[in-house]
Amino acid sequence: QVVVQTSNYSAEFGRGATQVEMTTRPGGNRVRGTLFEYFGNNALDANSFITNLYGQTKPIQRLNQFGGTISGPVYLPKLYDGRNRTFFTFGYQGKRERGYGQVVSSVPTETMRAGNFAGGTAIYDPATTKSNPAGSGFVRDPFAGNVVPAVRMDPVSLKIMEVALPSPNLPGTANNYVNGGATLSPNDMWNTRVDHNFSQANRMTARYLYRRQFNTNLVAYPGPGGSGSLGGQLQKDVF
Numbered sequence: 001q002v003v004v005q006t007s008n009y010s011a012e013f014g015r016g017a018t019q020v021e022m023t024t025r026p027g028g029n030r031v032r033g034t035l036f037e038y039f040g041n042n043a044l045d046a047n048s049f050i051t052n053l054y055g056q057t058k059p060i061q062r063l064n065q066f067g068g069t070i071s072g073p074v075y076l077p078k079l080y081d082g083r084n085r086t087f088f089t090f091g092y093q094g095k096r097e098r099g100y101g102q103v104v105s106s107v108p109t110e111t112m113r114a115g116n117f118a119g120g121t122a123i124y125d126p127a128t129t130k131s132n133p134a135g136s137g138f139v140r141d142p143f144a145g146n147v148v149p150a151v152r153m154d155p156v157s158l159k160i161m162e163v164a165l166p167s168p169n170l171p172g173t174a175n176n177y178v179n180g181g182a183t184l185s186p187n188d189m190w191n192t193r194v195d196h197n198f199s200q201a202n203r204m205t206a207r208y209l210y211r212r213q214f215n216t217n218l219v220a221y222p223g224p225g226g227s228g229s230l231g232g233q234l235q236k237d238v239f
Contacts, residue, residue: 004019024193025089026071027088027089027193029072029073031072033068033069033070033071035067036066040061040065040097041061042099046058050102051102056102056178059102060098061099061100062098063095064095065095066094069089072088086195087194088192089191090190092189093189094188096186097183097185099183100182101180101181101218102218103220104175106174106176107166108161108165113161114150115150116148117147118145118146123143124142125141125152126140128141179219180218183216183217184215184216185213188211188213189212193205193207
């Protein structure tokens with residue numbers, strides 16, 4: 001059982017961030033177990049709204065979420081009989097997810113790369129900086145026609161832009177580039193609980209939870225500007 005509290009905590013929880021309460025089931029004198037499997041596949045899914053909007057095909061998805069639990073008494077033949085006294089519970093869940101993601105972003109158009117920003121936000125010439133005759137501060141004159149002359153464009157910056165930013169693959173000046181590629185998300189979680197009854201009034205419980213997760217997510221666009229085609233993150237938690 002998991003309970004998440006986001007506000008109005010009882011006094012026992014104090015103050016601060018979201019409180020998460022987890023209750024695990026103790027073992028008993030009988031050995032019990034469960035198994036489960038959740039299966040996901042794009043053959044069973046409809047295309048998403050965003051994918052349809054940008055004319056992309058239905059993304060690939062391969063998802064398997066599986067695991068099980070086992071519980072019972074701690075019993076070691078000829079060594080220890082924990083029935084009615086010592087119990088264990090062990091649970092495991094694994095997730096293997098592969099799919100195809102897409103990220104929509106904005107990149108300079110071919111006319112912008114040539115210095116032509118006609119119809120867009122005014123581009124001011126830094127060489128015309130002068131004191132503001134109407135008061136404090138400085139003013140500049142805009143480039144004629146909102147076009148930056150070719151002789152004023154830094155060739156080094158142009159080369160960096162060729163490497164760092166891809167050309168648009170969608171129409172328009174905004175949201176004009178979509179990057180698609182594979183995503184990967186494997187993770188493993190397990191928990192162990194041991195209960196020991198010293199008497200009817202005294203009980204000890206020990207619990208250990210572990211999670212290992214690795215996500216490979218798609219970034220805005222390939223190349224140095226997009227930090228590569230994929231971004232990965234490894235996370236481990238022990239409770």
